[in-house]
Amino acid sequence: MLAVSGEPPDGPGWAFEWKWDGVRATVAVADGGVVAHSRNRRVITESYPELHALTELTRHTVLLDGEIVALDERGRPDFDRLQSRMHVHRPTARLLREIPVAYYVFDLLAVDDRDLCPEPYDRRRQRLLEFGLSAPPVVRTPDNYVDVSGADLLRVAAEHGLEGIVAKRRTSTYSPGTRSRSWVKTALRLTQEVVLGGWVPGEGRRAGTLGALLLGAYDDTGTLHYVGHVGTGFSDTALDEMRERLAPLHRPSSPFGTPVPRDRARRAHWVEPDLVGEVEHRQWTADRRLRHPSWRGLRPDRTSHEARLPPT
Structure with a gap:
């Protein structure tokens, strides 16, 4: 939901x-094991072995909804830190030590053979609190x-x-x-999910690497609109990783259904619109472009058609 x-x-x-800045995940706990799914139904259990702590908190079969977060030194969700875990299928012991994650449970969808989805929010919340799913810092049921x-x-x-x-x-x-x-x-703060439709090479200090990503979002008819470009918010490591991810997606023509400015299009390397990212921005312009976007990271938990233009 x-x-x-x-x-x-x-x-x-x-x-x-509270709105947690992390990755949404439903987690099933049964028979001493867990299975976690992302919002786009990918199995992500091995990426987050911390979720196995749930097996110590209940002997029931339960289906939970919540958010996987990585915390900063002040105990606040930090999306940048989480990026280091989001793309790792089997994290090393060192990565688990350096960037642990927590699961914040906010809904209870099923208990044993009973489906709780038809029940009202207050009742589901009451049942969730009765389970006492809390083992800080790994599992919490926030207020x-x-x-x-x-x-x-x-x-x-x-x-x-x-x-x-x-x-x-x-x-x-x-x-x-x-x-x-x-x-x-x-x-x-304003954030927007975007589809990556291409990139342009860098200049100056970034010569020989990626300069900016060309961004899109879908309208209600399924047309991919060009909504701008982003060239800030990347570390050198992120730039190298992005080039590696984009290389196998190369295509000969623009995937956008609307025009791309000539100065961008003539230098563009087009890619299949499969990768979804997230940017922070100031506002939308009148011609439906992102104003001053800054890159936040890839969203492997999203499908491309979830990156939608805001309503007019």
Whole structure:
């Protein structure tokens, strides 16, 4: 179940949770083992062996929904740190020590043979708390908040460097695969998922490597719109890794269904629009381009058609 973007709703019928800057994952715990899936249904269990801690916390068969996060030195989710784990299928012991992850559980979808998705949010939350799924720092069931102002809570999130908040209608059922208005997310910074459609070589200090990525997003008709380019936010290591990932995706022509500016198109190396990334930006321009985007990282947990243009 996915949230729509919007301002925090008013009224007594809402519960609020913090918006965690990580990777969404459903985790099944059964018979002493775990199986984790990303949002695009990839099995990611081996990438995050920390999830096996859940087997020590319950003897029931459960299906959980939550967020995998990597924390900074102040205990806040850090997406940049998580990037070092997101693309590693079998992390080494050293990587596990240097960049551990935690699983923040926020929903309980099934217990033993009982499907809880048709039950209201408040009931699912009550059942989740009864399980006591907490083994800090590896597993946590974060607090939720009722009878509070979403606007006030958003200010608290800003003060503590969190990504934002999510409001959930307390009577709402859980609708798998649905982007529902019963869940409303409010982010403190603007981010956008983008499809990589090409790249241009660097100049000066970046000569011989990648200079900028050419970005796209899909509209409701399935057309891939060119939405701009990004050349900031990369480490030297990230640039090298990106070239390696893009090389086998080469294609002879533009994948975009809208024009790319001539100065970019004439130097472009086009690629199949398979990779999804995320950028932070200031705003959308009137011609539907990203203003001052900065690269945040690849999103292997997303499919390309999830990178959508915002509604006009």
